[in-house]
Amino acid sequence: MTAKSQKNWTGDPADLLRVGDGFRLADVDPDSTPGYGGGKKHGAVDLEAGADELDELQERLYAQSRTDATDASVLLVLQAMDSAGKGGIIRHVVGSVDPQGVALTAFKKPTEEELAHDFLWRIERRVPEPGFIGVFDRSQYEDVLIGRVRKLAAAEEIERRYAAINDFERRLTDAGTRIVKVMLHISPDEQKARLAERLDRPDKHWKYNPGDVDERELWPAYMDAYQTVFERTSTDHAPWHVIPANRKWYARLAVQALLLEALEDVDPQWPAATFDVEVEKKRLAAT
């Protein structure tokens, strides 16, 4: 991690939050702040510093893609239960990057056209171009999460999808995409408080959907489905990260740190001129 935004981290968030062998979602405390030694106040300062770093790295990534033969891109995949803070991540972390370098897709309930194709069809169409940070607000994983919990497909089909996702993601990473998969993990009590706030505030009513309570009643089934997702699809090329998210400030910092690491891994450089600079200076001067 880079200098400014790293100083309050006591460990590498990518390592601490990565889903490895033997991971159990039930063991993650949604209130915890793994690896971060500062509190909420330091968190806000560090988020600001990280925003500048992210913005510059993204601009380099974009610049490099315009002239070089590099195919590097970054794809952030966000999954979570309702009200866990995906929107806040997009607003406060992704929103600090120049919009010209971001490709955001919010996957909703599939349309009839989408359902007529394989589940990865609509996903493939939204894969980021080189130079971009792609963001998936929900993703291919809906098809093995709600798809499994609500039995929207046959068991064999759900089973087939895990390997299909791994193959798909392998193809993306082989082509130069760094995939950052994030599950924001809140507790049922925290969700209850957040949904209650949406009901209490008229300016938040539009964010509330009665279906949220129906989903909430299936919490244990969703946690099982997530656990299976982690076991089946946390791969070397595209590992999952589970981010305790009861504290919004921590979740934002952690996702920012993961994006920074992905970009630092690309290590994009300002590309060399593809023209003769001195010749161009003369041409320009003559106008």
Added chain:
Amino acid sequence: MTAKSQKNWTGDPADLLRVGDGFRLADVDPDSTPGYGGGKKHGAVDLEAGADELDELQERLYAQSRTDATDASVLLVLQAMDSAGKGGIIRHVVGSVDPQGVALTAFKKPTEEELAHDFLWRIERRVPEPGFIGVFDRSQYEDVLIGRVRKLAAAEEIERRYAAINDFERRLTDAGTRIVKVMLHISPDEQKARLAERLDRPDKHWKYNPGDVDERELWPAYMDAYQTVFERTSTDHAPWHVIPANRKWYARLAVQALLLEALEDVDPQWPAATFDVEVEKKRLAAT
């Protein structure tokens, strides 16, 4: 305009910058700052205040679109000579809005597929959905600007396009879209200085294209083409605004002010709940 960001405006930027009868591009001084009484420093403070206003108005617009039958959206169309500051507008004005409410399209040189269709085909596909601020970085106007200057189409075809654009925009505004058309106007000298800077700084080389000098040599032809665009397509339903842009801080403030006015004209409200709030509180409490 709203309270905070308006205090240093001595006139309404929408009125002052609008292209009306008898408008002559040659009479606009690219160094001027029409209607703004503050300087660069006040401009930065006002831009910050305006960013918060814009962000809230956009969230209301989005919220309203999720539950009501409103089809309101905003479409910002940006046109300019190279280096006039479109990118800065997107980064600093559009970038202050939640990315979840923005749909940005950068129109490049048309692909073969796009060329095989009418010129408005690719434009139509990127019209913003209700609730969104759409941004066109270049637009349908390229087809009557470079299209005319470089004779990329026959004269009769260019001629046909002005009316086709007016009809197209009329259909959009009838359907609820506020169209904000902006030309950022810099002087040839200012462009020369900005291109020279791109040549001087290795981290800016990627932004420079030798073709920029070729286009620059056609400056008078482009100004003629813009003048014709203004005369033919600055309509009551979708007027043009020419923004003096030698001072970047002014151009950003002015575009922000135009967006704020468009959103205030929509006057989006937090939508009423589409469910029984008390019933939902009980349902939630029971979980």
